[in-house]
Amino acid sequence: MSKYTFVGSGIASLAGAAILIRDAAVAGKDIVILEESLQTGGAFDAHGDAQAGYFMSGSRMFEAKYLCTFDLLDSIPSITDPSISVTEETNRAVAKLPWDNKVRLVNRDGSVPDAHTLGFTEHDRVDLVKLIGEPESLLDDKRITDCFQPHFFETNFWMEWCTLFAFEPWHSAIEFRRYLRRFVHHFSTIDVQHDIYRTIYNQYDSIIVPLIAWLNDRGVQVHHGVRVEDMAFASGSDAITVTSIATLGADGPATIAVAPDDLVFVTNGSMTADKAFGSMTVAPGLDGSNHAGAWNLWEKLAQGRPAFGNPAAFNGNIAESSWISFTVTVSDPLFLQLMERFSGSAAGTGGLITFKQSSWLLTLSIFHQPFFPDQPDGVAVWWGYGLFHDRPGDYVNKPLIECNGTEILTEVLGHLHFSAPDQAAVLAASNCIPCAMPYITSQFMVRKQGDRPLVVPAGSTNLAFLGQFAEQPDDVVFTVEYSIRSAMTAVYTLLKLNKTPPPVYQGLYSPQVIVDAIRTLHR
Template identity: 85%
Template sequence: MATHTFVGSGIASLAGAVILIRDAAVEGKDITILEESHQTGGAFDAHGDAENGYFMSGSRMFEAKYLCTFDLLDSIPSATDPTMSVTQETNRAAAKWPWDAKARLVSRDGSIPDAHTMGFTERDRIDLTKLIAEPESLLDDKRITDCFERHFFETNFWMEWCTLFAFESWHSAIEFRRYLRRFVHHFSTIDVQHDIYRTVYNQYDGIIVPIVTWLKARGVQFRYGVRVEDLGFASGSDAITVTSITTRGADGTAIIPVAPDDRVFVTNGSMTADKVFGSMTKAPGLNPSNHSGAWNLWEKLAQGRPAFGNPAAFNGNLAESSWISYTVTVKDPLFLQLMERFSGSAAGTGGLITFKDSSWLITISIYHQPFFPNQPESVAVWWGYGLFHDRPGDFVKKPMVECTGAEILEEVLGHLNFVAADQAAVVAASICIPCAMPYITSQFMMRKLGDRPKVVPDGSTNLAFLGQYAEQPDDVVFTVEYSVRCAMTAVYTLLKIDKTPPPVYKGLHSPKVIVDAIRTLHR
């Protein structure tokens, strides 16, 4: 029987393994997932405990138009209730904790300004409309700043959009255009953040754990501590056929033979590669070593093979692709009480809160509780990030990347403008664990056609690329949906299955969405 090998255990690989079993009748024993680390899930990395603090690098939004994602999760039983699917569980969570932001933006003095008015000039409206309509082919190697005047980046729309999706002004105009088109149905609710979903717990426990449980029950093999160093290819033909996989693990170097009928799925690149966690007393710092197997493998494969893309377009400028997140565990109800009073929303229903004048451009998210399955009732977890980690803070006069968890917490509480006694009480009851990520928005870096390889490169007989750095027309990176769509495309193409992924939702084809978007541009 043919074997199917996945390099990396992120959501793209896990989804690919599910699709192989579900839609291609592949037996689990013929699927192997090779993982360099000793944890499954890639960027889905929520771990820890109440005593030492919970920690994770990021948290993802979902919405009803993630058609591939919910198609996949509809096949996976929930970890908390096997009688329902993860899709059903997520829909219930969205209904139980709907977002309705009342404090989307916060001013320097701690006041909550009107976030409903977008603040566009006529020039801003023209430029935004032009970019949405612009052919993607005209935006190669252009930044967002190349498409707008300075005032656009002072509007509420930009502040709300960039902090919801983690865009920065120097990022790719191509990616920004794709987001505008892909999420145009969110224009009219960008200030209140309606119809944005969260899983019942953090996404590692809510998505990765049930998928891995499902795969292992069907015999899928997970091999941890195995780094893929290179692939061997057949010579003497224009076809791209993998013949071997070179690995390195605890037992040294090994070569896995690959037959012509076997398939290899490679996650090229990684958003959370070389991430570093800090503590209340230690700053994370930024790791520039680029030692990740995901990047090194892609760099090696792309040498002399233009069809395999250009990793340097994405991992070559850490100053523009990095930022800091932080997870806070608080062992006192005071903070949630203060936040509910401040924001007007109960925990889990207020969406993102952005301190629009903060030097670090801080955004926080107060989750519904519990956020971890083992979380005690007396403990709460919240999360946040800062897009400008290299600037001195407003209250802590140091760049964010150089700050300990305690200092980051001090900066956030300063912007909330709580009285000193309350701030001290919150700090005393909290554990803040920061995380520095050199490549977290590398997929947004300025690029051109061909910098990302096709999911199945032209001429490939048994190799596919997966994840945020494989090209898929119309859909948007930095989403779970993109990874799942890659997995579906790869499996259906390589195994010649007469099936295609659910189409990318195109709100621009809906008259109602268009009318709502136009009204938003003028409010």
């Protein structure tokens, strides 16, 4: 009987295990997931409570064109209502609380500019259209700044696009081009953010919890505290065949034998590796030690094997791949009342709010409430992030990376220009937990073809790579869709199933989408 081993318990591995069961009739008892940490879910990490404070590293954008994601979640029963799927639950949540952003951007003085006007010059338009049509092969090792004049990075379009997707000017032109092509259908609504989805609760409780429950019910084993150190391969052939897996756990080193008919799925690299949380009084600090197993394993596997990619292209410059997020738990309704008055939207019905001239490039996301299933009445949770963590703030004279939760919240409230008594009241009722992530946009780093391995490398008989650092033409990294697509591709390819993942949505082939996009470029 074949065995199926997944390295890492992020969404790609969990999806892969579910697809093996659903589409390949694999018994759950034959699937093992090895996880270095004591938690399941990878970058999906929303936890905490009202007393100590809720916390998470990030929140992900969803939309209807995530065809692989909703194909999978249509098979997983909701935790809140097992009679419906997670897909149906999400669709109901979106219908109940659709986004209609009235305040997408905020000026330094607290005024609200016309975010509908995108601010392009003719040169900006030409450069944007040129990049969309440029062959990807001509963009190796190019940054976004190599493709645009400085004015482009002052436009409302850039501010809205970069803070929605977390791009920074020095990131890869290849990835930026892919995003422009993949999300061209969002051009016309980039300011109001229509058709962007939210799950019923945070994404850990809404997606990971029901997925884990479904896998547990079918006997899938998750072994926590097990770090995969290396793998051995068969010799004497050009084929790539894993023969054993070296691990390190609580009982010391161990070796897992891999038979020729067994399959191994590796999540190579990690966006949230070495993340660190702070508190209201302690800054999180930026961990640059690169000690996470996901990166170290990939580095070992790639040595002398060009087909396994080049991890140094992604984890070699944390100054350009890191930023800071923060989760705020509030025990007083005042903050949500002030934000509703300021934005014109009730919590969960607006969208992202970006302070376009802030030194940290701060963006806030005011969630629908409750955001956690156990969240008490009278407690609210919201989230934010700053893309520039090395610059002094505008109201706190320290770089974001050096700031604790109190200082971060002080900076945010300064940009909102609430009255001094209101600011003091909000601070007194809030618990702001910052999170520093050295590799959060490492998948956007400047790269060239071949730096990411294929999901199933040429010649592989039993090994596949999953997640954000496995190459999939046309689709875009930093999305749940990309991870789930990699899992589908890996399972269907290695098991030689007569199936393919749902195709990547191609809005560029829709006349109406193109007409809307062209009109948008001239706003």
